[in-house]
Amino acid sequence: MGTEIKMPQLGETVVEGTITKWLKQEGDQIEADDLLVEISTDKVDSEVPSSASGTLQKILVQEGDTVKVGTPLAIIGEDGEAAGDSGGGEEQKQEDEEPKQEAPEAQQEQPKEEEAPQKADAEGSQAADGSESEAPAADQKSSSGSNGRSQKEIPQEEPAQSGAAPRGNGSGDTSKRGIISPLVRRLADEHGVDLGEVEGSGTGGRIRKQDVLRFVEERKSRPAARATSSAQPAPEEAPRREPESEERPAAAAGAREELVPWTNIRRRTAEHMVAAHLETARAWNAVEADWSNIAALRARVKDNFKEREGFSLTYMPFLCKVVCDTLMEMPEVNSSFDEANQANLVKRYVNLGIAVALEGGGLIVPVIKAADEKNLVGLARAVHDVATRARTKKLTPDDLAGGTFTITNPGPFGSIISVPIIPRGQTGILGFEAIQKRVVVTDDDAIAVRSMGFLSMSWDHRTIDGAEAARWLARLRERIETTDFTADLSQFE
Numbered sequence: 255m256g257t258e259i260k261m262p263q264l265g266e267t268v269v270e271g272t273i274t275k276w277l278k279q280e281g282d283q284i285e286a287d288d289l290l291v292e293i294s295t296d297k298v299d300s301e302v303p304s305s306a307s308g309t310l311q312k313i314l315v316q317e318g319d320t321v322k323v324g325t326p327l328a329i330i331g332e333d334g335e336a337a338g339d340s341g342g343g344e345e346q347k348q349e350d351e352e353p354k355q356e357a358p359e360a361q362q363e364q365p366k367e368e369e370a371p372q373k374a375d376a377e378g379s380q381a382a383d384g385s386e387s388e389a390p391a392a393d394q395k396s397s398s399g400s401n402g403r404s405q406k407e408i409p410q411e412e413p414a415q416s417g418a419a420p421r422g423n424g425s426g427d428t429s430k431r432g433i434i435s436p437l438v439r440r441l442a443d444e445h446g447v448d449l450g451e452v453e454g455s456g457t458g459g460r461i462r463k464q465d466v467l468r469f470v471e472e473r474k475s476r477p478a479a480r481a482t483s484s485a486q487p488a489p490e491e492a493p494r495r496e497p498e499s500e501e502r503p504a505a506a507a508g509a510r511e512e513l514v515p516w517t518n519i520r521r522r523t524a525e526h527m528v529a530a531h532l533e534t535a536r537a538w539n540a541v542e543a544d545w546s547n548i549a550a551l552r553a554r555v556k557d558n559f560k561e562r563e564g565f566s567l568t569y570m571p572f573l574c575k576v577v578c579d580t581l582m583e584m585p586e587v588n589s590s591f592d593e594a595n596q597a598n599l600v601k602r603y604v605n606l607g608i609a610v611a612l613e614g615g616g617l618i619v620p621v622i623k624a625a626d627e628k629n630l631v632g633l634a635r636a637v638h639d640v641a642t643r644a645r646t647k648k649l650t651p652d653d654l655a656g657g658t659f660t661i662t663n664p665g666p667f668g669s670i671i672s673v674p675i676i677p678r679g680q681t682g683i684l685g686f687e688a689i690q691k692r693v694v695v696t697d698d699d700a701i702a703v704r705s706m707g708f709l710s711m712s713w714d715h716r717t718i719d720g721a722e723a724a725r726w727l728a729r730l731r732e733r734i735e736t737t738d739f740t741a742d743l744s745q746f747e
Contacts, residue, residue, distance in 0.1 A: 256331030257306040261315075263323050264295055264302075268651050270456065271295045272320045273327070274518055282310045284330060291327060292647070294518035298618065298654055301647045306330045320455075434461060441466045441529070464525045471528070519616035530678045534591075535715040538673050539723045542708050543731040545689050548572050549705040551739055555746040562746065563635070570608075570663060571634035573686055576733040578604045578626040578633075580726060581659055587726045588658050590679050591717045598717050607660035607677060608637055610644040618644050619677065621657040630742040661686055665707065674712050681717040684730075685710035 261271055275292040278284055290304040312329040315321055434449065438461055442449050445466070452469045454461035507513045516524075552567055559567040581588040581604050589600040606625035610618050620640035622628075628636060643649050659681070662674045665688040672685040689707035696702050709730065713723045740747075 256311055256329040257308070258326040259290065259305060259328045259330060261293070261321050261323050261325045261327055262302055264293065264298070264300055264651050268295045268323065270320055270322045272518055273315050273317050274299065275317060276313060277301065278304075278310050280310055280313055284308060284310055294522075295651060298649050298651050299519060299647050300650065304330060308332050438463055438466055444532070445470045463529060464521075467525055467528055467532075517614075517616065519612070519618070523617055526678070527675050530675050533678060534676045536676055536712050537715045537720065537723070538710065538712050539720070539727055540671060540708050540710040541727045541731045542706055543734045544694075545569065545705040545707055545734060548734065548739065549689070551743065555743045558746040559634075559743070563631075565634075565638045567634060568637075569689060570637050570661070570686070571630055572734070572739065573661065573684075574606060574608075574622070574625060574633045574637065575630050575739075576730060576737060577659070577661065577684065578606065578628075580730045580733060582626055584722070584726050584729065586718055586722055587682050587713070589681050589717055590658075591681070591714060601658045603658070605656045605658045607657035607680075607683075608640055609660060609662035609674075610641050612645060618649070618654070619657065619660060620644050620649055620653045621655065623656065630739055660684070665689065671708050672710055674710070676712050676714055680714075682711050682713040682723070685712075 264271060271293040272295070273291060274294045277289050277291060284290065284304050284307060286305065286307045287303045289301045290310075292299060292301050294300075308330045309332070310328060311331045313327070314329065315325065315327045321327070438449070441447070441463055442452075447466055447469055449461055449466075452461050452465050455465050456462045548569065552569070552572075556567045582602070585600050585602050586598070588602075588604060589598045592599045603624060604626040606622045607619045608622060610620065612618060620643070622633070622636045622640060625633065625636070640649070640653065643653070657677060657680060660677050660683040662672075662683060663686040664672050665686050668688055669685075670687050670690070672687065674683045674685050676683050685708075687708040687710065689705050691703050692706045693701060694704045694706060696704075709727060711723060711727055
C-alpha cells in the first residue's frame with residue numbers, strides 16, 4: 255500500500271493551497287525530505303519535501319489546482335508496487351463520501367450544486383482554479399442564466415464538466431460557499447457587493463477576498479454591461495452577449511506584443527495591494543538624512559564583519575535599529591486602525607516587516623518578530639535570514655504574519671524617492687531610498703560632500719495626522735545623524 259502525501263498545514267490560518275509546480279514526476283525515485291512539490295498559498299510560496307521514500311507512483315492533484323489542507327496530493331510506494339490501486343482507491347474513497355445518486359433521474363431531481371463541488375474537490379478542485387484563471391464575471395453571468403431554465407433543460411452531461419457552473423449558482427449554495435469571513439463581508443459592504451453575485455474561487459465555492467475585489471474591478475470596467483443587465487432581467491439574454499465582451503481582452507497579442515501569464519505571487523501581490531489601497535487613507539511625508547557617520551563606521555568594519563558573519567553589512571540593520579527605537583518612543587505610529595472598537599490599537603513592541611524583491615519578479619514581506627529587543631548585530635542577522643529564506647522559498651506563512659511596521663528598500667535599485675503602499679493592518683511604511691554622496695551646506699555654513707539619502711513614509715491618515723508623521727520622521731532623521739554605533743560593532747574593528 256502506497257503512502258499518501260497530503261496537502262500540509264503551512265500556517266495556522268492557511269486552509270488551502272495551489273499546486274504551482276511538481277518538482278518530481280511519476281516514476282521518479284524519491285528519498286524522504288527530497289523536495290517534492292511547490293505549493294502557493296494566500297501568504298507564501300513553499301517547496302514542500304516528501305515525507306516518505308520510494309517511487310512516485312501517482313500524482314493526484316495537477317499543477318494549477320487548488321485543494322484544501324489534508325487533501326492527498328500524491329502516492330509514494332515501494333518499487334514494483336502497483337500505482338493504480340492506491341490512487342484509484344483514494345479517489346473512490348472520496349467519492350464514496352458523496353451522496354450516492356448515480357442514476358440519471360436522480361441527477362435531474364437533485365440540485366447539482368450539492369454534488370458538483372464535492373466531486374470537484376475530490377478531483378483536485380479544478381473548478382476553483384479555473385475560476386481564478388478565467389473571467390469570474392463571465393462565469394457568474396452564465397451560471398445565473400442557467401438558473402432561469404428548468405432542470406430538465408440542462409443536459410445530463412454537464413455534471414461531468416468542470417463543475418464551475420453549478421458551484422456558481424446562487425440558489426443552491428453549498429455549505430462551504432456559505433462560509434464568509436468577516437473581511438469578505440466588510441469588503442462587500444464597503445463596495446455594495448451582493449455576495450450572491452460573486453463567483454467563489456475557494457474550495458467548494460467559498461468566496462474569498464480576491465473574488466470580491468475582482469468583482470468590483472470588473473464591475474467598474476463594464477458600466478454598459480451593468481446597465482443592460484439591470485434594465486433587462488431576462489435570464490437568457492445576458493449569457494448570450496456577456497461572453498463576447500469578456501473574450502475581447504483575451505484576444506491574441508499583436509505584433510511585438512506578448513501575453514505573460516501572472517504567477518501566483520504576482521496575482522496575490524496585485525490583490526493585496528489593491529485591497530490595502532482601498533482600505534487606507536494614505537498620506538505621505540519625506541525627509542533627507544545625513545548618513546555620513548554611519549557610512550564611515552561601516553567602511554571601517556565591513557570586511558571583518560563579512561569574514562566573521564558570512565554576509566555583508568548593509569545600511570539596513572542601522573535603519574532597523576533606529577526605526578525600532580523611534581517606534582518605541584512614539585508608539586502612535588506603531589498602531590493600527592480598529593474600526594470595530596472605534597479606537598487605535600497601539601502596540602508597544604515592534605514586529606518589523608522587511609520587503610524583499612524576489613528573483614523572477616514578485617515581492618514578499620517577511621516579519622522580524624520582537625525586532626525592538628535585538629541589538630544591531632542581531633538585526634543584521636535577522637534581516638539576512640528572512641531575505642535569504644524569502645528568496646529560497648523557505649518561509650512559512652507565519653513568517654509573514656503579525657507585522658506592526660514595514661520598511662521597503664528600493665534604494666539599491668537607484669530610487670531616490672518613492673510613495674509605497676501601506677500594508678494592511680499597519681499605520682506606516684518607510685521607503686529607504688538610495689544613499690548618495692552630494693555637496694551640501696553644513697550647519698556651520700561650510701560646503702562639504704556628505705552621504706545623503708531620503709526617507710519617505712506613507713502613513714494612514716485615519717490613524718495619525720501630519721504632525722505625528724512629521725515629528726516621527728524628524729526624530730528618525732536625528733537618530734540616524736547622531737547615534738554612535740561604534741560600541742555595537744567594536745568586535746569587528
